[in-house]
Amino acid sequence: MPELPEVEVTRLSFSEGIRGATILAARLGLPLRWPLGIQPQQLQGQTVQAVRRRGKYLLIDLSDGLLLMHLGMSGSVIFADVLALAGKHDHFDLETSLGTLRLNDPRRFGAVVFASGEDDPVAHKLLGRLGVEPLGDDFDALIFYQSLQQRKAPIKQVLLAGDVVVGVGNIYASEALFLAGIRPTTRANRLSRPRVLRLHGAIRQVLVRAVEKGGSTLRDFSNAQGESGHFQLEAMVYAREGEACRQCGTAIKSIRQGQRSTFFCPLCQKP
Numbered sequence: 001m002p003e004l005p006e007v008e009v010t011r012l013s014f015s016e017g018i019r020g021a022t023i024l025a026a027r028l029g030l031p032l033r034w035p036l037g038i039q040p041q042q043l044q045g046q047t048v049q050a051v052r053r054r055g056k057y058l059l060i061d062l063s064d065g066l067l068l069m070h071l072g073m074s075g076s077v078i079f080a081d082v083l084a085l086a087g088k089h090d091h092f093d094l095e096t097s098l099g100t101l102r103l104n105d106p107r108r109f110g111a112v113v114f115a116s117g118e119d120d121p122v123a124h125k126l127l128g129r130l131g132v133e134p135l136g137d138d139f140d141a142l143i144f145y146q147s148l149q150q151r152k153a154p155i156k157q158v159l160l161a162g163d164v165v166v167g168v169g170n171i172y173a174s175e176a177l178f179l180a181g182i183r184p185t186t187r188a189n190r191l192s193r194p195r196v197l198r199l200h201g202a203i204r205q206v207l208v209r210a211v212e213k214g215g216s217t218l219r220d221f222s223n224a225q226g227e228s229g230h231f232q233l234e235a236m237v238y239a240r241e242g243e244a245c246r247q248c249g250t251a252i253k254s255i256r257q258g259q260r261s262t263f264f265c266p267l268c269q270k271p
């Protein structure tokens, strides 16, 4: 599923192009995870002010309100002057004076939701419980350490839960824990301060690198210009079960944690 870096790469690939556009029409396909919340015609005439990101949500600021877009499990966005007729997996088109923004989502776990503002209960429900942005200034190493002290769950589960720090999904949590030398099963509150500081740096490093690389190519991710990413090519542990650790040569292990696959090096990553 698209993780934070893929959503950020998506944002970067169309945010400048659509800025200032006037909405000419909006078209809905099959129902997505949540309803739009207004009639599509009500978007007509609004202008797009900016495109921001919060966690894995794209926030499309309009002259009056905003659209929250989530890519779900399989969503991708394309923004182009001219698009083919909507196919069976195209479930939202925002036709604007500068091009059409289209959400393609075969599994339909994604959504586009209108909110009058970020304090609208609709927006609050989706964004309210999110932890700090890992790439923002609020992601402070010491506060991160203090938050982890309150958690007894395995560190990887805590990262995935998203309420301490948002948007560190399966791929990037696995990779960051490798860089920090931490076993994914280690209880969060058992991590020493120096190890948490290392993890803090590793999370940022992994995410920044992934955005620079254009996101992961896993599950056919591509940005709004149709270009795919290259992060997965250099993964240290993710999806490398049985392969040699790039650092020590030991076979990478895979376990299940909360129904998700976790990959780690039993030698480089200490409990």
Ligand SMILES: [Zn+2]
Pocket: 245, 246, 247, 248, 249, 250, 265, 266, 267, 268, 269
């Ligand atoms: Zn190793």
